[in-house]
Amino acid sequence: MDALVLGLVLGGLYALLAQSFVLTFITTKTLNFAVGEFVALGAFVVLAVAGWSWLPDVGKLAVGVLVAAVVGAAAYRFLVVPFMTEGEHDVRWLLSTVALSFVMLNLITNVEGPSPQRSETARLSGAVDVLGAGVSKQQLLIAVLAVVVTVLLVVASKKTSAGLVMRAVSQDPETTSLMGVSPRLVGMVTYAVAMGIAALTGTLYAATVGASPVMGAPLLVASIAVAVVGGLSSLWGPLLGGALYGVLSEVTSYEFGAIWGETAGLLLVIVVLVWRPQGLLGRRTEVKL
Amino acid sequence: MSLEVDRLECGYDRAPILHGVSLRVGPGELVAVVGSNGAGKTTLVRTIAGLLTVRSGDLRVDGSSFARTSAARRARSGIVMVPEGRRLFPQLTVGENIEMGRRAARGRTGGEDPVAALLDAFPILTERWDQQANLLSGGEQQMVALTRAVAARPRYLLLDEPSLGLSPLKTLEVFRLIEMIRERTGAGILLVEQMADQALQAADRAYVLELGRVSMEGPAAEVRASDEVRRAYLGVAG
Amino acid sequence: MSILDQESRSAPPTRESSRRPARWPARPWARDALFAVAALAVAFIAILPGRDGAGPSISLMQLVASMAAMTVAAVGLNLLMGYAKLVSLGQGGFYAIGAYATAWLVLDGGWHPLLAIAGALALCGAVGAVVAVASMQLRGPQFSVITLVLAILVERILNEGALFGRLAGYPNHAQHGTTGLPPIEVLGFTLEPPMIANTVATVMVPVVVVTALVVIVSRNIARSPWGSSLSAIGESEMLASHLGVDVFHRKVSVFVLASVFGGLGGVITTLCFAHLQPETFDIFLTITIVLAVVFGGSGTVLGPLVGAVGIVWLEQSDILAQLGDLQQEYISSQWYLSTPGLVGVLFVLTLFLMPKGIVGTIGALVMGRRQRADVAEDDGAGLQETAGLPATAEAVSDASVDGASPAGRAGEPLLVMRGVGKNFGGLKAVADMDLTVGRGQIHAVIGPNGAGKSTLANLLTGVYKPSSGSVRFEGREITGLAPHKVARAGVARTFQTPQLFHDATVLDNVLAGFPDTGRTPLWAAALKPPSRYRRDAEMRAEAERLLNLVGLTEFTRLRAGELPYGKQRALEIARALASQPELIVLDEPAAGLLATETAGLGDLLLSLRAHGYALIVVEHHMDLVARIADQVTCMDQGRLLSRGTPQQVLSDEGVVSAYLGKPMEEHS
Structure with a gap:
């Protein structure tokens, strides 16, 4: 039972970050492999402004999110757009975002040093009892936030005009441009939002493990896995994928040891991809001739 | 005051499709471009709409060139295209599709809502308002596509094969709608059609496109009466 | 035979070659032998400084060892990524498996080292096969993600599995009482790793020999019909299957092959460094292998070698570190x-400035210059549009000498379609169509846009499975067979937009059309037995005959993408002919052609009929149809509207009104 609750909470963390993969995939059919570094970027920016005592914690979070959003939009414009020009088989953007990840990781390490730094911003201390399992408040906050963010995104995509544009772009970017909307601009905005979410995740996560350059790496793997399991084209996908992945890996590591937990999670990805390449909630894209 | 295509050359990748096409659409004018498959009709409208790049030649509206602007900007300035095969957003509802059309008209509001008149004339649109677009029949989809384009408040409307895949009866209905759009919006319409006869009946002027070149132009009735069209399509005169 | 290979072949042995300057060794086997000798020579020169085992040479030998390991892994990845365009981020995982499995089998398993190496490679192949079967439905990013997941999974297991010593590495003092594997002994020789001063690093000899062999074998594969099939898959899987390639099977094979090469890179690491640390097998490794391929030139024979040597050198030399110091000094x-x-x-810069990599960029420059020279030689005459598609009487008589063409059995029905229908969702694209085509017949299919003609062509060639009805070919049921099986049965096709390998030469495009592309076994491609040379020569002669038939003789060595549009169509027809089909389905062959070219196309199609080929021509140009067709089928709204001779169909009022969109009553 403990493992189940902890797995769900952990799944929440992955689901929150997975949302940034899903967002960019829905609108641009690309993934940013440097998301892990945006997690760290957010955490360190917030750390840098932690001393601004006049700014409430929410404001500090906002600074971190904004910086990551701007860098994210620029990354899309200059490192993704030039490398996705040759149709759906063109995956050079994948290599360029990996390269970006190297550069950012290296830069952050050189500037901040490799060891974790304590982050107090937006930090809840203590634990609460959930169905008999002790869960740290911070982790619970992240999991709850994952649900809130997902619901907000779903509502926004259904009810707002920006959401309408996003759905239109995901279905047919060319026709969207005939409606006076630039798909490239939509992509930049989406990247900004997605990297903002990554930065938010990073800040809240840093409050539990400290801010370090490599803090995003384990999250990256798990959240790609979660996004793929849930379905890269579904906003609800991360919650389902996160729950499955989190519970499976937590229960497995509880029973057989930590190493098998992650292995089981990643094997889940392979099983799901074989069975449903589009993910559990994903929409199958028709093959056009 | 017109939309002008001036010695346009373009094509996909390495294959040239258009070899110096020139034509003109005046405000409120219905101009048909007819020609067999592969003549370059679709390439022509896609280039005017900004989906293909111009290799040489120029595109002008009211005298100023727009050959280098993006498709989105052209749509916002009132050059609106209805693509071949309708291209509705399949998972959006009818209402949302039409709402997307309105995006292109932002900043050009005022006057009566052009969509309202169409909704009055075709109550089926209101009935289907909340239905997902890919569940509509071909004829209904074409109506939604045209309404979506009208919502963009076109100054010039480019129609690519509106009759494609429709039964003769539905085709008639679509042509009736096109006629109505012209009356209500006063937009200049460039109609690219394989169903030459109907297009030429509806149009004021016409161009015959053959192998990427204009082989004949003139008043639609003249073109319709000529052997040129029959030859262009069937390769046989008379 | 590779299609994307930038290096050009020697001049073909035709009358043409007399006009061109002779290239170095003209005979294919001599060129291959020279390449092999050169590769081995480079390999041995690389280890020369280590022959005395002196202290300073040890680090140099380690550098060579790293380069060799990286080269082997990159060569494998290049087959996958450069030719088949499957971007795998999992190569580092196979590298790690190869390294650890070898060490573990030797130390904990007590296997003979050679057996352990074989076992490790087999394991890589097996893991590769499982991943390949699992991921072959995925495209683009999803495929990359699953391979990345594999690499990370392997890294985690190595980092955290107690069996492999975790961070203490493998082997380690606590578990094995040593931090180095013992040098392996083979046939009484001790293969010393480059670790100890004043001991000759004998293991380097087999290492560089194996590396050279891998480069040679990969060159053989890349230039074989097997390699062509990979390029075809990279271009379009649909195209590949129409060339008779079993795409799924071929993709799994190349992935397994790449995995084994990846593992071999790891084996070399184990042999040369005797100790494994999990952190050296991280994501950075897998990305470095990708970078080596991209940097050197993906899809070229020497690219991965150049890239791997360059990257390893950059990473291990002081240059990058010094660059870092410079920044610290002058910037911050x-x-x-x-x-x-x-x-x-560097990766981003390569993508921006040199997308073809070092070897690819140089190759393109050289080829461009050579082509300009060629065109000048031809006085430009060949590029005139007026040349059209000549299929002269001479060409016809040339061709009929060959017994391969299916002449002589004209009349018996070759293709019989009965009641074939196809629904997409609720839409009936084709309903209840019958079609019979005999040998030596041209059957034209016409109809207005959206009538279902292309769907019919796709039903015939296996792209779509019919919802109802049956298709029989040569008396055999082919209903619902996959495209590659239909192709192998003897149905070739061309496409609405010519689907060519734009960067390959005209000759290579035709060569890709031969049945060998789908049928050459991997071993024959890799080892290149004498029969392969004979077959290559045969294919080349036949390809030139076909190019002559379609009027492209002068363009043999031009890049296909530089042909005028009309000639691209002709080239596609030549490629279709190369598969020795009985029936060719041509989807709008005259689309985009000039009037003169269309006339030439008509001549060509008539000459094909004279050779006994059966043709189904989906077409809009009525003058062409009227001229060449024996029978015409007119479709409208997915159904048969009219059938008969061209005169009958084209004068049918129903057909006329369907085309011109006239309401029927105007005619009554």
Whole structure:
């Protein structure tokens, strides 16, 4: 039972970050492999402004999110757009975002040093009892936030005009441009939002493990896995994928040891991809001739 | 005051499709471009709409060139295209599709809502308002596509094969709608059609496109009466 | 035979070659032998400084060993990524499996080292096969993600599995009482790793020999019909299957092959360094292998070698570190990039400035210059549009000498379609169509846009499975067979937009059309037995005959993408002929052609009929149809509207009104 609750909470963390993969995939059919570094970027920016005592914690979070959003939009414009020009088989953007990840990781390490730094911003201390399992408040906050963010995104995509544009772009970017909307601009905005979410995740996560350059790496793997399991084209996908992945890996590591937990999670990805390449909630894209 | 295509050359990748096409659409004018498959009709409208790049030649509206602007900007300035095969957003509802059309008209509001008149004339649109677009029949989809384009408040409307895949009866209905759009919006319409006869009946002027070149132009009735069209399509005169 | 290979072949042995300057060794086997000798020579020169085992040479030998390991892994990845265009981020995982499995089998398993190596490679192949079967439905990013997941999974197991010593590495003092594997002994020789001063690093000899062999074998594969099939898959899987390639099977094979090469890279690491640390097998490794391929030139024979040597040298030399120091000195002591960051920058710069990599860029330059020279030689005459598609009487008589063409059995029905229908969702694209085509017949299919003609062509060639009805070919049921099986049965096709390998030469495009592309076994491609040389020569002669038939003789060595549009169509027809089909389905062959070219196309199609080929021509140009067709089928709204001779169909009022969109009553 403990493992189940902890797995769900952990799944929440992955689901929150997975949302940034899903967002960019829905609108641009690309993934940013440097998301892990945006997690760290957010955490360190917030750390840098932690001393601004006049700014409430929410404001500090906002600074971190904004910086990551701007860098994210620029990354899309200059490192993704030039490398996705040759149709759906063109995956050079994948290599360029990996390269970006190297550069950012290296830069952050050189500037901040490799060891974790304590982050107090937006930090809840203590634990609460959930169905008999002790869960740290911070982790619970992240999991709850994952649900809130997902619901907000779903509502926004259904009810707002920006959401309408996003759905239109995901279905047919060319026709969207005939409606006076630039798909490239939509992509930049989406990247900004997605990297903002990554930065938010990073800040809240840093409050539990400290801010370090490599803090995003384990999250990256798990959240790609979660996004793929849930379905890269579904906003609800991360919650389902996160729950499955989190519970499976937590229960497995509880029973057989930590190493098998992650292995089981990643094997889940392979099983799901074989069975449903589009993910559990994903929409199958028709093959056009 | 017109939309002008001036010695346009373009094509996909390495294959040239258009070899110096020139034509003109005046405000409120219905101009048909007819020609067999592969003549370059679709390439022509896609280039005017900004989906293909111009290799040489120029595109002008009211005298100023727009050959280098993006498709989105052209749509916002009132050059609106209805693509071949309708291209509705399949998972959006009818209402949302039409709402997307309105995006292109932002900043050009005022006057009566052009969509309202169409909704009055075709109550089926209101009935289907909340239905997902890919569940509509071909004829209904074409109506939604045209309404979506009208919502963009076109100054010039480019129609690519509106009759494609429709039964003769539905085709008639679509042509009736096109006629109505012209009356209500006063937009200049460039109609690219394989169903030459109907297009030429509806149009004021016409161009015959053959192998990427204009082989004949003139008043639609003249073109319709000529052997040129029959030859262009069937390769046989008379 | 590779299609994307930038290096050109020797001049073909035709009358044409007399006009061109002779290339170095003209005979294919001599060129291959020379390449092999050169590869081995480079390999041995690389280890010469280590022959005395002196202290300073040890680090140099380690550098060579790293380069060799990286080269082997990159060569494998290049087959996958450069030719088949499957971007795998999992190569580092196979590298790690190869390294650890070898060490573990020797130390804990007590296997003979050679057996352990074989076992490790087999394991890589097996894991590769499982991943390949699992991921072959995925495209683009999803495929990359699953391979990345594999690499990370392997890294985690190595990092955290107690069996492999975790961070203490493998082997380690606590578990094995030593930090190095014992040198392996083979046939009484001790193969010393380059670790100890004043001991000759004998293991380097087999290592560089194997590396050279891998490069040679990969060159053989890349230039074989097997390699062509990979390029075809990279271009379009649909195209590949129409060339008779079993795409699924071929993709799994190449992935397994790449995995084994990846593992071999790891084996070399184990042999040369005797100790494994999990952190050297991280994501950075897998990305470095990808970078080596991209940097050197993906899809070229020497690219991975050049890239691997270059990257390893960059990473291990002081240059990047010094660059880092320079930044610290002149820019900021904090805001600077050190080695991994600079590698990232290099990666991005390569993508921006040199997307074809070092070898690819140089190759393109050389080829461009050669082609300009060729065109000048031809006085430009060949590029005139007026040349059209000549299929002269001479060409016809040339061709009929060959017994391969299916003449002589004209009349008996070759293709019989009965009641075939196809629904997409609720839409009936084709309903209840019958079609019979005999040998030596041209059957034209016409109809207005959206009538279902292309769907019919796709039903015939296996792209779509019919919802109802049956298709029989040569008395055999082919209903619902996959495209590659239909192709192998003897149905070739061309496409609405010519689907060619634009960067390959005209000759290579035709060569890709031969049945060998789908049928050559991997071993024959890799080892290149004498029969392969004979077959290559045969294919080349036949390809030139076909190019002559379609009027492209002068363009043999031009890049296909530089042909005028009309000639691209002709080339596609030549490629279709290369598969020795009985029936060719041509989807709008005259689309986009000029009037003169269309006339030439008509001549060509008539000459094909004279050779006994059956043709189904989906077409809009009525003058062409009227001229060449024996029978015409007119479709409208997915159904048969009219059938008969061209005169009958084209004068049918129903057909006329369907085309011109006239309401029927105007005619009554």
